[in-house]
Amino acid sequence: MCFLKRELEFDVVVAGGGPAGINAAIASGRTGAKTLLIERYGFLGGMSTIALVYPWMTFHTSSGKQVIKGIAQEIVERLIKQGGSPGHLRDTVGFTYTVTPYHPEKYKLLALEMLEEAGVEVLVHSFADQVEVEGIQITSIKLTTKSGPITVSAKRFVDTTGDADIAFLSGAPCFKGRDHDHKTQPMTMKFRMRGVDLAKVKAAMKANPRNFYKKTPIDELDELPLTGVQGFYKEWNESGVPINRDQVLFFAGPEEDEVLVNCTRVQGLDGTDVFDLSQGEKEGRKQVLMMAEFLQRKIPGFEKASISAVGTQIGIRETRRIDGQYALTIEDVVSGRKFEDTIALSGYPIDIHDPTGKGVQANDIQGDGSYGIPYRCLLPKQIENLLVAGRCISTTHEALATTRLTPSAMATGQAAGTAAALSITENVPPKNLNINKLKAILLEDGAVL
Template sequence: MDKKKYITEPERKTEIIAEHDVIVVGGGPAGLCAAIASSRNGADTMLIEKNDFLGGQWTNPYSSYPGSHAFGISFQNYDGKQIIKGIGWEIIQRLMKKGGVAPLMKRKKDHVKFRGKAGTYLKYPEGSCNGPAILIPENLKGFALDLIEEENITLLLHTWAVDVIKKDNEIRGIIIQSKSGRQAILSKRVIDCSADADIAAAAGAPCKKESKDELWEMDYGLILGNINNKKVAQFLQENPDFLTASTYGGYHGWKERVEGDARITKDRMAVKTRFHRHEVSPGRKNAPILNNALGYTTGDPTNVRDLTNAEIEGRKDALKELAWLKENIPGYEYCIAIDRIGLGIRESRKIIGEYVITAKDVAGGKLFRDSIGLNNMPFDMHFADGSWINKFFKKTSEIPYRSLIPKEIDNLLVAGRCISCTHVAQSALRKVPICLATGEAAGTAAALSIKMNTLPRKLAVEDLQEKLRKQGAIVKLNEAPDWKCK
């Protein structure tokens, strides 16, 4: 028997405030690239974002750390080939010219040769680049707004997409909620870049979500300032017991669980605190210093009570670590929290699409006839019990267009971390570079399908692939160029 209580809301008219060819929901890395691709291909495009800025997790400094989710291994494979280009790479290059990304650095001969209990790390070619070291969040936020204006995209910030307008199995638009109230926007196509498959779920598309005990854990971060970086580095060199073996310059590798020959150099160090798996890096020379105090938490990111609890517990945990750093690490005596990173959510809903990418596909480097991009990211599994496994693979896999197409619902595409894949596969495919690639593909497909008067699921993939190539994207593995430090 259902013990829940309900009310019946009165019927009401909802004002239609706009009509567009394509609506993109979510202004993170996937949504930003989707909107730009859609507009460049001739579609009248609107971008909806719940926050007061664009960039999503790409503006999260913890995703902009040296070699982390945003950069490093993710833009090149172990054969020295560049695997992500297109609009996402264009954004990075333009940001570099504006000083919004730290410079590329060449790997030395003995860099990243490491095997340990927590994971397996493969060695890159000598002289290859580790990707842009650190992306500066506020620079990206400002530049993203410039791009939206440049591409003539209609933007709504502070706006939640809360429902869909649907006839039979076809989406015809969305319902939004903001300070202006409840409003409707009509469209020919909708691209769900919400990260949580919110639009797909609202439309009734089949989705999958793991249990709370299975979902990858969330983290919460504070950005720390007023740190004497030289003092920190000197202390760590003189007190190696405080160091963690790090392959990425202060991000991965925990001394308690990892054994190996990871290289620790003067400008690439991490602090081991007494808190579970919390890291702080003094930064890389010639790059901005982004120091984070982190808290870890679990829960269902689609449940508001769990999100509330995660914010509370995560902040408490991060503040405890900040206090420990001030007390134990010289250079942090006068450290303060200058900003919040907020919750870093790794996983929630995923659509069940026309193809479900598996862990075997990722690990085995599977190639697809309908490939729209490449992936070389590892399985990065952060379990709810706090344990962690990171496993890299020599092979590079392709991402099929079918994984962006939900079953049963038409005129809808999906990009970002909620594309169609299994739980373990998602631990690799959720990373920023993959979001950039899937976003560009979804935006291009939406616009092309309108031009060709066909449903996205019936779009000739050869036409989509050719258009992506013309935009500079890398579609197939055999097309990947040599990576060079530029």
């Protein structure tokens, strides 16, 4: 007979097993802190594996300087050795300098292996839906599981749920969407197609460059592997497909005849509302079939293609974010601002998918092409033993359009996990941590600051 433990105790608990949570838990575990990673699905990877967010964009600035390394780069290098990634490749869309294709199934297993190596315990099929608070401290979180409720207590908690679930349930103040109407960036149901002739796609791009994104490196396509395509404007504008966007966008891989299609757009719904999510899942899958039929009928190279996979759930770009000790702004990003408490850099430009319209607002980063993410963005107000990483850190709606990207989430995850464990060792609240000591450890562990 199996007797389930109803109460668990750890030094650090990380809630949410996406890229931010994986890196946070690895960083914490490597310090020797007794660490638990909790995930509601039966596998890890967050939006990268649940919603087929692919490829990872980007580890570099627009000039090609790598500004995200550390655990994130270690994951890429280990995937390369396992045949799970070709590494960083030039972005043939031209929106960023590089993209990083990866095999989602190999990433799922590698994450578990690295967590085990770091001494981290992993609990999947577990949903955190209650948070117990005394004063300004979280004492425990309650998990709903197949085998009944479980209570997990810890000295430090790291919220990497993407939706700021732990922060919100603890009473920490949060924001959602745009300031004036709280509408969020649209959801997208991503899907893969096999049987695509990428040589025909390349030929179409070279034959009519004006039909594609203005920064597409058309002149370099003979030398570069095709990693992404944005355009086919003429075909899309004539299609009559009732999806509120302005172009076709897809990325090559991971197989030679395979692409990931990022074209559906579900607007006006709240990713933290179960009724909206239910509606979004249905609408997203309807759009997948419409989009696939259009590609097969109108886009060169897709004549014999077919759907090979659809996201386990619809992809979420934006929901809640914390009201933290500092909120990163679009001005900070565009000016390439660095901070005394910078704990991560990013070179991904502003990329706001319009909550109500067709287009995307894009803003490049000035200066050296990177901006800093302050440690204060990981610290919520009112709750002292909680850190946040990934999509739900403290930013404005506009700045979230860059910090939400996977490599940035990996970098903030490493910083949050390191800070959580270090604050226990130093016996200080995370907000009182010596920032120079934290930065020194991050640099020693390969981060770029």
